Amino acid sequence: MKVELYLLVVLIALSLVFYFFNPKFFSLENIFDMLRNNAFLGIMVLGELVVLISGGIDVSLTAIATVAQYIMGILLVQNYLNNILVTMLIPVAVGLVLGIVNAIFIYYSRVHPVIITISTLNIFYGLLIFLTQGKWLYRFPSFFRRFSKINIITLVNQKGVPYGLSIFVILWFSLAILTWIILSYFSIGRKVYALGGNQEAARRAGFSVFKIYIFTYGYAGALAGFASFVQAQLSQIIQPNAIVGRELDILAAAILGGASIFGGSGTVLGVVLGTILIAIIRNGLILMRISSYWHELVIGVLFVIAASIVLLRRRQKRRKVVYQ
Amino acid sequence: MKISYHLILLVLLGSLLIIMGLLTNGGIFNTRSLQGMAFQLPLLGLFSIAQMVPMISGGIDLSIISCANLVGILSAFVLSKRGDLFSIIASCLLGIALAGSIGILNGTLIAFMSIPPIIATLGTMLLFKGIALVITKGYIISGLAERFLVLGNGTLFGIPIPLLVFLGIVIISWFILNRTKYGVTIYMFGSNPVATKFSGIDVKKLVLLTYMFSSLIAGLAGLVMIARFNAAQAAYGESYLLLTVLTCVLGGVSPSGGKGGVLGVVIAVVILQIVSTGFNLLKLSSHLANALWGIILVGVIVTNRTLTLKKE
Numbered sequence: 189m190k191v192e193l194y195l196l197v198v199l200i201a202l203s204l205v206f207y208f209f210n211p212k213f214f215s216l217e218n219i220f221d222m223l224r225n226n227a228f229l230g231i232m233v234l235g236e237l238v239v240l241i242s243g244g245i246d247v248s249l250t251a252i253a254t255v256a257q258y259i260m261g262i263l264l265v266q267n268y269l270n271n272i273l274v275t276m277l278i279p280v281a282v283g284l285v286l287g288i289v290n291a292i293f294i295y296y297s298r299v300h301p302v303i304i305t306i307s308t309l310n311i312f313y314g315l316l317i318f319l320t321q322g323k324w325l326y327r328f329p330s331f332f333r334r335f336s337k338i339n340i341i342t343l344v345n346q347k348g349v350p351y352g353l354s355i356f357v358i359l360w361f362s363l364a365i366l367t368w369i370i371l372s373y374f375s376i377g378r379k380v381y382a383l384g385g386n387q388e389a390a391r392r393a394g395f396s397v398f399k400i401y402i403f404t405y406g407y408a409g410a411l412a413g414f415a416s417f418v419q420a421q422l423s424q425i426i427q428p429n430a431i432v433g434r435e436l437d438i439l440a441a442a443i444l445g446g447a448s449i450f451g452g453s454g455t456v457l458g459v460v461l462g463t464i465l466i467a468i469i470r471n472g473l474i475l476m477r478i479s480s481y482w483h484e485l486v487i488g489v490l491f492v493i494a495a496s497i498v499l500l501r502r503r504q505k506r507r508k509v510v511y512q
Numbered sequence: 513m514k515i516s517y518h519l520i521l522l523v524l525l526g527s528l529l530i531i532m533g534l535l536t537n538g539g540i541f542n543t544r545s546l547q548g549m550a551f552q553l554p555l556l557g558l559f560s561i562a563q564m565v566p567m568i569s570g571g572i573d574l575s576i577i578s579c580a581n582l583v584g585i586l587s588a589f590v591l592s593k594r595g596d597l598f599s600i601i602a603s604c605l606l607g608i609a610l611a612g613s614i615g616i617l618n619g620t621l622i623a624f625m626s627i628p629p630i631i632a633t634l635g636t637m638l639l640f641k642g643i644a645l646v647i648t649k650g651y652i653i654s655g656l657a658e659r660f661l662v663l664g665n666g667t668l669f670g671i672p673i674p675l676l677v678f679l680g681i682v683i684i685s686w687f688i689l690n691r692t693k694y695g696v697t698i699y700m701f702g703s704n705p706v707a708t709k710f711s712g713i714d715v716k717k718l719v720l721l722t723y724m725f726s727s728l729i730a731g732l733a734g735l736v737m738i739a740r741f742n743a744a745q746a747a748y749g750e751s752y753l754l755l756t757v758l759t760c761v762l763g764g765v766s767p768s769g770g771k772g773g774v775l776g777v778v779i780a781v782v783i784l785q786i787v788s789t790g791f792n793l794l795k796l797s798s799h800l801a802n803a804l805w806g807i808i809l810v811g812v813i814v815t816n817r818t819l820t821l822k823k824e
Contacts, residue, residue, distance in 0.1 A: 247754070293810060296814070296817075297810070297813045297814055297817055298817065299761075299767070299813050299817075300767040300768065302630075302757070302767065303757065303758075303761050303767055303809070303813070304810065304813075306754045306757055306758060306806075306809075307758070307805075307806035307807075307809045307810045308806060308810075309754065309806070310754070310758070310802045310803055310805055310806030311803045311806035311807055311810075312803075313799070313802070313803075314799040314800055314801070314802035314803025314804070314805075314806065315799075315800070315803045316799075317797065317799035318796075318797045318799045318800040318803065321797075322799075433750075436574075436634060436637070436638075439634065440634065440638065443631060443634075449628055449630055449631055450628070479649070481642075481645040481646045481649055481650060482642070482645075482646055483642070484638055484641050484642035484645055485639065485642025485643055485645070485646055486642070487638055487642070488635060488636070488637075488638030488639030488640075488641070488642045489639060489642075491634070491635040491638055491639075492621070492632070492635035492636065492639060495627050495631045495632065495635055496621070496625055496627060
């Protein structure tokens with residue numbers, strides 16, 4: 189629980205600082221908005237977490253999300269879909285399939301996952317843009333637009349404008365809980381930790397490494413597909429270049445949340461807090477009227493500091509550290 | 513093993529040349545496309561060499577592109593205001609000095625604070641890009657000194673100057689990696705860091721030097737880049753980042769360290785350039801070229817894998 193505790197302390201301290209500069213920060217409206225706008229990132233990070241715990245890494249998730257979203261978009265625009273549940277499941281299925289493609293390549297080539305997923309990032313995204321010419325999709329059916337406006341709680345602010353807790357935040361948190369349950373209580377989840385902790389030991393214990401790969405990359409792909417649905421809902425326009433390029437954002441949020449690049453450690457609570465931390469910084473800086481050029485800088489500094497602290501503590505624990 | 517892999521690459525290169533030659537009716541071999549390739553290739557080539565050295569040591573440097581942009585912006589500040597020879601040389605030296613200090617920062621984080629290279633350089637990448645954005649406020653600095661642009665667009669005896677710069681760096685890197693004690697220890701460290709440490713080698717210094725080397729080449733690439741574009745900006749060339757990892761792996765550099773060399777990487781860069789120029793001539797989308805690069809990489813890895821498996 190250590191990393192989560194640190195994150196929580198930093199979160200509270202930062203929130204107080206931002207509140208001091210702009211009391212609007214703690215308004216429910218702002219908090220709800222912030223959570224809604226980061227639901228996409230939050231869901232992507234959950235998938236990346238599972239892959240990181242297994243000792244792998246997936247940088248193709250953004251491309252998977254883009255492809256999944258685009259296929260859904262085409263079906264929507266051509267009026268093949270009339271049900272939000274089916275619409276939701278299409279990108280999930282596409283993501284699952286593409287994630288499994290990754291898993292198969294990684295397992296059979298025995299090459300570091302970062303290399304394979306860089307390749308598949310190029311393949312998925314390149315083919316998509318080539319086939320679609322990068323055209324934007326918009327004017328979706330009304331059921332698709334209506335769903336995006338659903339709020340679980342609806343309140344009215346002082347100016348009489350209604351606001352609320354978006355359904356996407358609930359979906360994000362539900363998926364977080366689901367991921368946590370799978371990782372903590374399901375045998376496959378424990379196997380993911382075991383594989384990340386020591387691949388050879390996991391193999392000798394009789395685990396099918398291939399099946400674990402299929403699960404981790406498939407699950408991450410499916411979550412990326414779902415995240416792309418959320419992103420399309422929020423923006424109501426599908427631009428093929430909107431998501432690709434954010435792969436390092438996802439990785440940064442996961443690592444800030446305490447997921448280890450070496451595998452075997454990381455928790456759902458940690459990465460949710462990591463995502464919220466990045467969200468709070470972006471939001472707080474905006475409320476402090478600090479120009480957006482500073483955001484990257486602040487997040488970069490924070491990332492370097494966080495990584496240093498985690499690693500220094502690790503070194504104190506005298507676990508295997510190569511560069512000593 | 514090493515020779516056979518280079519052979520695979522050369523066969524791939526040869527067949528690509530034949531295919532592209534046939535498809536473009538020899539258009540890829542005319543002076544204009546060769547000239548074009550000779551101007552485009554050095555930038556990816558320099559970045560690939562900058563990525564190769566840390567990868568041989570078992571690490572990775574994700575900050576090369578943002579380092580190049582930061583160096584470019586700093587130099588462009590001077591170059592957009594003054595055009596005399598002294599200022600040009602001074603601004604280049606200033607840029608290279610900045611690149612060196614970036615390398616020291618990366619190296620310190622990795623060697624002395626024990627942060628894994630991928631995390632440390634991911635952090636500094638965000639950091640340098642942030643600094644670049646703060647300095648430029650997202651604007652482009654353009655209109656650089658005429659005489660400086662020669663570095664990106666000029667020719668010497670008909671050979672593009674950026675190509676000469678690239679060849680110079682290739683020779684220097686080859687010499688360092690193959691003919692100096694430092695080069696040999698990088699390979700040794702890449703294949704077994706613990707053994708290297710216990711053989712009494714100062715691994716911290718080694719890692720520090722490796723990342724300095726990488727950043728210095730990235731800084732030089734930054735200067736070539738601003739000279740080619742006649743402008744500097746915080747986000748130029750970002751698509752090169754993953755591409756450099758791709759060229760390195762295609763060139764035979766193992767992501768786990770200890771393997772690969774300059775020759776393979778240069779062949780890989782040429783392969784990528786031929787695909788890209790060929791697609792351009794065929795008026796095919798550059799995104800299809802990206803997809804093809806990914807397919808080539810996976811294909812080469814799988815071929816390599818099956819070949820080594822047979823030998824074992």
